[in-house]
Amino acid sequence: MSKNENRFQVISDETTAFASGTKILKDTQTGVLYLFHYSGYAGGLTVLLDQNGQPVIDRD
Helix, strand or coil, rough: CCCCCEEEEEEEEEEECCCEEEEEEEEEECCCEEEEEECCCCEEEEEEECCCCCCCCCCC
């Protein structure tokens, strides 16, 4: 990966209210998807899991 390439891509970006929203991020090296939710100055990040508890991987 070169310095010009971003490791994470924003797959989905939904703003729910002023300074609040949810994003789905993709790690371009592993394909693993993450959920990021923020509200004001607070936020949280977690890996997306399938019905078997395994990380969701986007192979595209």
